[in-house]
Amino acid sequence: MSEFAILTDGLMKHYSETRAVDGLHLHVPRGSLYGFLGRNGAGKTTTIRTLMGLLRPTGGSARMLDMRVPEEQIAILQRTAYVSEKKALPPSMTGEHLVRFNRPFYRSWSDALAAKCAQRLEIPMDQQFKKLSLGNRTKLCLLMALAQGAELLILDEPTLGLDPVIMDELLKLLIEDYAVEGRTVFLSSHRLAEVERVADWVGIIDHGKLLLEARLDDIRTEYCRINASGNALPVNIGPQILSAVFSGSLCEYVVRNDADRFVAELRSQGATILDVSPLNLGEVFLLLVRKEEPCTSGNVGATPAALSPST
Amino acid sequence: MYFWKCWRDTRRAFSIYLILAVGGTLLWFMGMNHALQHASVGAPPEEALWFLVVSGGLAFGLPFAAVMGLGLGSRSVGTEVGGEGGDFLMTRPRSRKYFVWVGWTVGLAEIAILLAVTALVALAVLYYEGGPIWRHMPVATHFGPATQASTGGQAENISLLLTVVDIPLLLASVAVIAIVVHGLTYFMSVLTRSGRRAVTYSLILILVFWTSANLLDRWGHSSLPNIAKISLYRMSLQGPPPWYLAPQLQLIGWVLFALAFPVAAQLVLERSDI
Amino acid sequence: MQLHVSPATGVPLYLQIESQLKHAIAAGALKQGDTLPSVRKLAADLRINPNTVARAYQNLERDGVIRTVPGGGTFVANNVPGLLKSEKLKRLKPFALQVAVEGTQLRLTRDEILKQVHVALDELGEKS
Secondary structure (H helix, E strand, C coil): CEEEEEEEEEEEEEEEEEEEEEEEECCEEECEEEEEEEECCCCCCHHHHHHHCCCCCCCCEEEEECCCCCCHHHHHHEEEEECCCCCCCCCCCCCHHHHHHHHHHCCCHHHHHHHHHHHHCCCCCCCCCHHHHHHHHHHHHHHHCCCCCEEEEEEEECCCCCCCCHHHHHHHHHHHHHCCCCCCEEEEECCCHHHHCCEEEEEEEEEEEEEEEHHHHHHHHHHEEEEEECCCCCCCCCCCCHHHHECEEEEEEEEEHHHHHHHHHHHCCCCCEEEEECCCCCHHHHHHHHHHCCCCCEEEEEHHHHHHCCC | HHHHHHHHHHHHHHHHHHHHHHHHHHHHHHHHHHHHHCCCCCCCCCCCCCHHHHHHHHHHHHHHHHHHHHHCCCHHHHHHHHHHCHHHHHHHCCCCHHHHHHHHHHHHHHHHHHHHHHHHHHHHHHHHHHHHHHHHCCCCCCCCCCCCCCCCCHHHHHHHHHHHHHHHHHHHHHHHHHHHHHHHHHHHHHHHHHHHHHHHHHHHHHHHHHHHHHHHHHCCCCCCCHHHHHHHCCCCCCCCCCCCCHHHHHHHHHHHHHHHHHHHHHHHHHHCCC | CCCCCCCHHHHHHHHHHHHHHHHHHCCCCCCCCCEEHHHHHHHHHHCCHHHHHHHHHHHHHHCCCCCCCCCCCCEEECCCCCCHHHHHHHHHHHHHHHHHHHHCCCCCHHHHHHHHHHHHHHHHHHHC
16 A cells, blocks of 8 residues: 555646646655645645546556555545535535435445534524525535545645634534554645644645645754844855845844854854744745745845745 | 446436326317317328328427436536545546446336336327227238228238338437437536536537538428438328438438437546546 | 644644544543543544544554554553653653753743753643
8 A cells, every 4th residue: 555645657637827836746655744835826735636536637647545646546536625716516405415315325334424524613504505504515525525434635725615613513523533553634824823733734735836845844944044143144045044034134034944053153254143043834934935926126036024924 | 336326316317207208198089089089080191190100209309308418417527526525436446438438228128118118108198099090000900900091911011111111210219319318418518517518509509500400301402310300201292301311221320329428428437527 | 522623724733633532641631541432533523534543543552642442442552651761761862852951942941941841840730
């Protein structure tokens, strides 16, 4: 059995005007909770739809649960649950109808889990889908996927319209019934705070390619913010220094790897270290994604105002 | 399951068509009986009576079958994809082929049920009415009371032909029109992903075909295969048309043509992005 | 006792859990032999990844702070690690260095820095 729930090799999806996915190499370990992040238009949804067999890849290959996409798609779909970015289900069916409709497709379906979701997420099961609010639609889509009891759960923006209480219940459900059972969760979301709580792996996609794929803990220990003051502070952005923002004789660096050695170097050049602190996921994300864009301000790299804590 | 869902989606349209079909058929026969009973002319010869019944049936039945085909064929997995719920359906563990064929089959079953029910109800009502149509009915002349129309010999041969050939042909023509139009509309709904566009384009194609067929008949020296004319072949005063094949073969040909539509729909859906 | 984590600070969550548990044990809020919640339960309660909790527990067990019984149950260990004195001092050194660096950066005197350490010890003592 492969160690990866999702594995892509140079996956490509090109349209006539854009290259939505442009050589993607994803490695999603089995049993992980993988946060798939990126700006709008970066290629997250296109990647997911291609993996789910809705779009046909232009090039490269992909495997889900060790089966080839799209040749073995039906077997993949049997063991994979999905919430689309469009929270859409057949409009005239109620929650109960949908459960009745969906249940026979899956051997692993659990009515107990369906009931638990309906109760915890406060879903009205007797109203037609078209009459539900956005939040309730999202919740029903989630129920359809969670109750399936699949080995792999793929969620594209699963928090649309959810209030904080329901969001919290959702996280609890994901942890209780998924992460703990050793199932894999692949989650694409803009809510970095929630992702940062529950994910153990993170992949950041930009312009159809991966900028970063690592354990979240490694990201936390690798990236470091160093505030220093001095007269001869290094200016060059090397591979280790991701950004350097100057204000007078002060500089705020963001460094990747070997922060200790960098600090020692600065000290040896007579600089005073004012602060060394870690970055959160939101800050790392903004830094990496903005780095890909042309600098417009006078500062080199990201501006400090942009590195605000994720909410 | 998907069969159940397709039924749920089309049952309202199906019920309406059923009521219209049964109601229309009853009105036609009861009206005819009434008119014949009060006619000042004596009982018409059997063939003429049945010519009236058949052409009446066609005048009502064929357009109705086309409308029914358009209506039942306008919903498919294609329209789901074009509207809401497409992502959900297409990520269930079934092939796209499955969705196309199940949807088409449900439509077909509804057509078959509707025609069978209509025919049975009409037959039952005619029997219980016992009016002139039933008395002159080819089968009834063998079981029912003797009428002045049974002259034996030649008349018996004619009535046999009517029973075995003409009436089944009439029913088959209606069924085949429904199946062909249903197939066409179904294919269009998968192709265009919209019920409205499917009905519009199908209607246009049907009208173009029908108009061309009629124009060719009248002024051209050839003609297009025309389902409407099949059951009238013996009644035609102009003699058999140039494309003449045994009517049963023609109908089989049309059915095979109708089968091409779900096949085409499957190929289209399998090759496209959702 | 209630644990909490702050993902937004950028400090790895497993470290936060480890330090909170150590703090609680040192302050006497958790005593020897007390049960700790299972990985599953703690993860669900905190809404964090079970692997994070598992890692924290593993580290704490490696350090001898807690122990797991096969078949169920995680408990506070009966004696804070059976380590040699030299090992213990070695463990404390980086933290001492951190205090020293911070204090020096803030231009505090040696006495002021040491006084802070005393105050902290007193506070810990009060809690137990």
